[in-house]
Amino acid sequence: KPKGRLTAKEYIDGILKGDRVILSRGITIVESNLESDKKLAKEIIQAILPHSGNSIRIGITGVPGVGKSTFIEAFGKYLIGQGHKVGILSIDPSSQRSKGSILGDKTRMEELANMEDAYIRPSATGDTLGGVANKTGESMLLCEAAGYDIILIETVGVGQSETAVHGMTDFFLLLMLSGAGDELQGIKKGIMEMADMVVINKADGDNIKKSEMARRQYQNALHIFPLSESGWSPVVTTASAIKNIGIDTVWEEISKYKKQVDENGYFIKNRNHQQIKWMYNNINEELKQLFYGSKNIADHLSDLEKDIISSKISPVEAAQNIIQEFKNSI
Ligand code: GDP
Incomplete structure (x- = not known):
């Protein structure tokens, strides 16, 4: 456990007790982009979820x-x-x-x-x-x-x-x-x-x-x-x-x-709908990043753009080709 950091249990207990200082520190963990913090954040959220x-x-x-x-x-x-x-x-x-x-x-x-x-x-x-x-x-x-x-x-x-x-x-x-x-x-x-x-x-x-x-x-x-x-x-x-x-x-x-x-039941219905949508938003976002974040794909895309402009390939076929290439790479 890095110096100054609490254990997952300390965060969880503190938050559930309503300790504002620990709540703040917990939110800092949730906001962090460090891999080690992400793991801790997952643990905290998993534990507090039933209380949210x-x-x-x-x-x-x-x-x-x-x-x-x-x-x-x-x-x-x-x-x-x-x-x-x-x-x-x-x-x-x-x-x-x-x-x-x-x-x-x-x-x-x-x-x-x-x-x-x-x-x-x-x-x-x-x-x-x-x-x-x-x-x-x-x-x-x-x-x-x-x-x-x-x-x-x-x-x-x-x-x-x-x-x-x-x-x-x-x-x-x-x-x-x-x-x-x-x-x-x-x-x-x-x-x-x-x-x-x-x-x-x-x-x-x-x-x-x-x-x-x-x-x-x-x-x-x-x-x-x-x-x-x-x-x-x-x-x-x-x-x-x-x-x-x-x-x-x-x-x-x-x-x-x-x-x-x-x-009329809308409150729960809407909350459920929001939760599910939250997951799909994340899937969409991650997929996009996976695809456009690949160096290979980025290079090939700029070639395809040129081929489309010079009428060597149709936009539809170009899209299909690059998706196929992406599928082959995973
Ligand atoms: P925000 O940018 O939307 O957060 O707006 P602020 O709360 O910072 O307010 C902008 C300005 O409008 C400030 O100078 C406030 O004092 C003023 N203001 C806000 N609410 C009222 C109000 O109900 N009446 C009047 N007259 N001025 C207000």
Whole structure:
């Protein structure tokens, strides 16, 4: 056992006891790319898996500046006041490039970060969204095993990462602003469609009237989407994260949702579906890496590209040839 590192049993016992320091160190192991850590991570996850899942997982997205961290600070404090333990994670595939991550700046949620019943973890870094999503997904399991019964997963509403967050959460919350069209806010239609709830934030001061108008517009816009399999009709509300207005309504709606999907069976069905999909996403990712990561294949592919351009081979035949070559090599 390398110096300073705990045994698997020490990690497992510590996490199950809700020890935040050990939880943090456990997540560091789960995030690590070292082979020796990967083995340890597997052991930890295997052991805590039966103790995970006892939470509601909430995805929170919205463009930078919409007020995500301010909202999470207010919402987290509210939930703790209701007797919950809140784990806060993020998915930010850009963090590798920008060298800073959302949630990275601890001062963003200062009060919450100092609360006993909150655990805040900045985004994992990685090369691929799939890799980052794996780390966040497994960190979530560790948080659940440590007794956090509400998990908030934050992401920036500008790319593919919302789909990843949607794929690992039970409820998807979209924060928006009034007075700007969704195009202006960089919110794609697909993201609106994933939302179980839209919250128009910054509904305070001069913004109150505009926010109410925006609320009605978005509520109408959401009506044109077909009802999701959950049977839940998305709701639109207004809130002020800074003034602590409308925060309780968000939790009331989420609780209503939870009750409905528990009763109609969608909660479990969706969780099961997500687990299976998580496996297939990994298979797809690994297969791609195995294929494109091979030097032989890479060389041959560039030859094939030339042959296609000079009409020596059809694209279909080229694909078949290279797959055959790959099959022969394994
Ligand atoms: P994020 O980038 O989405 O995490 O947004 P932040 O939480 O960092 O907020 C961006 C800016 O909007 C900050 O200056 C906040 O103080 C401000 N802000 C956040 N929530 C509200 C709100 O409810 N009302 C008003 N007026 N300002 C807010």
